[in-house]
Amino acid sequence: MKRVLIWTGTAAAVIAILAGSLVWYAYHSAEKAANKMYENIDAVKPVYVSKDTTVTKNTKPAETKPIKNMAPFTVLVLGVDQRANDRGRSDTIIVLTVNPAKNSILMFNIPRDTRTTIVGHGTVDKINHAYAFGGVPMSINTIENFIDYPIDYYVKVNMEGFSRLIDIVGGVEVDNPFAFDYIDHHFDQGHLQLNGDEALLYSRMRYDDPRGDFGRNTRQRDLLRGIMKNTMNISSITHVNSLLRELGDSVKTDITFKEMKSFVANYRPEINKIDTVEVQGKGQTINKIWYYIVDDKERERVHALIKEHLQNGD
Numbered sequence: 001m002k003r004v005l006i007w008t009g010t011a012a013a014v015i016a017i018l019a020g021s022l023v024w025y026a027y028h029s030a031e032k033a034a035n036k037m038y039e040n041i042d043a044v045k046p047v048y049v050s051k052d053t054t055v056t057k058n059t060k061p062a063e064t065k066p067i068k069n070m071a072p073f074t075v076l077v078l079g080v081d082q083r084a085n086d087r088g089r090s091d092t093i094i095v096l097t098v099n100p101a102k103n104s105i106l107m108f109n110i111p112r113d114t115r116t117t118i119v120g121h122g123t124v125d126k127i128n129h130a131y132a133f134g135g136v137p138m139s140i141n142t143i144e145n146f147i148d149y150p151i152d153y154y155v156k157v158n159m160e161g162f163s164r165l166i167d168i169v170g171g172v173e174v175d176n177p178f179a180f181d182y183i184d185h186h187f188d189q190g191h192l193q194l195n196g197d198e199a200l201l202y203s204r205m206r207y208d209d210p211r212g213d214f215g216r217n218t219r220q221r222d223l224l225r226g227i228m229k230n231t232m233n234i235s236s237i238t239h240v241n242s243l244l245r246e247l248g249d250s251v252k253t254d255i256t257f258k259e260m261k262s263f264v265a266n267y268r269p270e271i272n273k274i275d276t277v278e279v280q281g282k283g284q285t286i287n288k289i290w291y292y293i294v295d296d297k298e299r300e301r302v303h304a305l306i307k308e309h310l311q312n313g314d
Contacts, residue, residue, distance in 0.1 A: 033244035034257035041154075041254055045137040048144040048151070055149060055307060070266060072099035072310040073152040076143060077224070078131065080158050090131035090139055090156075092203075092220055095147065097309045100270035106309040107224065108277040108302070109217035110143065115284075115291035119145050126291065136252070146294075148303045153255050161250020162203075163196035165227060168243050171195050172226035174219070180208050199223055213292070214278065225274050277305055 050056075079092025093110040112128035119141040121133045130142040140151050157165070166172050172194050179189040182205040185198065194202055203223055209215030231243075255263075279302060281294040 030244050031257045033248050034260055036248040037244070037251050037253055038256060039136075039252045039254060041137050041140075045140060048141070048149075050148050050150065052148060052303065052307070070100045070270075072097065072101065074098075074149065074306070074310070076140060076151045076154040078136065078139060078154065078156045079162060079220070080131065080156055089128045091128060093128065093139075093143065094221065094224060095143070095151075095306075097306050098267065098271070099310055100267050101312055102309065103270050104273040104275060104309070105228070105271055106275050106277065106305065107221055108279060109221060110146065110279055111213050111217060111281070111292045113213065113290065113292040114146070114279075114281070114294055115286070116142065116146050116294075118142050146299065147306060148299070149306050153253065153259075155251065155253045155255070157247075158250050159200060161247055163200045164250060165196070165243075165247060166194070166199045166223070167196040168247075169227060169230035172199055172223055172230065174199075174202065174222050174226060176202075178210075180205060182208070194223075217278070218276075221276050225276075228274065277302070 075096040075098065077092070077094040077096065078090040079094075080090050089112070091112050093112060095108055095110065097106040099105075110127060112126065114127040115124060116127050117123075118125050118127075118130050118133060118138065120138050121130070127142060127146065131139045134141075136154055136156055140154055144151055174192050174194060176187055176189055176192050180187055182201050185201050187198075187202060192202075203216065203220050205219075206212055206216040211218070279294060280298050281292050284291055284293045
């Protein structure tokens with residue numbers, strides 16, 4: 001009987017060691033994948049100072065703060081179509097404000113044809129050209145100037161990575177307002193479950209949409225909302241590891257692995273609501289080029305919405 005207990009105890013110890021080793025390996029592998037995605041641009045990007053003197057750049061979120069004291073923050077998501085020998089353009093520009101004290105995220109697109117000052121290039125052009133001229137740093141500088149609010153983090157995703165991400169999280173559900181065909185694929189009206197390739201096509205169509213780019217922006221926000229919802233349900237370290245490993249070549253971000261862990265452990269449980277806002281403007285042709293014109297009043301409205309959402313929820 002004593003020998004049986006010894007063998008049973010030994011087997012349990014071996015199993016515990018193996019399980020611990022697997023968890024360590026998965027954790028270490030996830031860290032390596034996250035480090036591959038990491039890109040620090042602080043050295044080439046100045047800190048933005050808002051014209052609104054009540055706005056200051058947020059400190060990076062800390063791991064041990066109580067929920068009510070955890071810093072809210074902003075994230076810029078750039079969806080980029082990269083081409084051979086060409087940096088490409090940021091055809092998707094989405095700003096997120098995250099506030100755990102309010103249990104919510106505020107999300108809005110900046111239409112890619114928006115006419116604005118390209119900071120660091122000395123021109124007035126379409127906002128998505130900032131990425132073509134100066135990559136992520138110029139994009140962030142330009143967008144911060146446009147919304148008059150500092151960006152804390154950025155995530156750049158190429159469109160192939162976008163497709164793989166959706167497959168990894170198990171697809172995404174959307175409510176399609178009208179039926180349409182795009183590149184030999186038919187999308188029915190109503191509730192749809194899309195895989196990565198389908199979601200990529202769904203997000204790109206605009207010419208058959210009665211709302212043009214606005215309709216496409218809405219579909220992109222719906223997809224991103226679905227991705228975030230599915231990602232928030234990921235709890236397995238091996239699933240996280242798979243997610244990071246698969247996206248290593250498709251995503252660049254200045255979010256460190258330590259900060260990712262903080263978001264998963266501390267922030268994610270507190271977020272249960274995602275609100276969306278549409279940037280209002282009008283189309284105008286200038287020198288034979290079509291632009292989306294957002295006036296100063298609308299920019300002030302967007303700035304005020306960001307500021308209000310990032311305030312303490314108490």
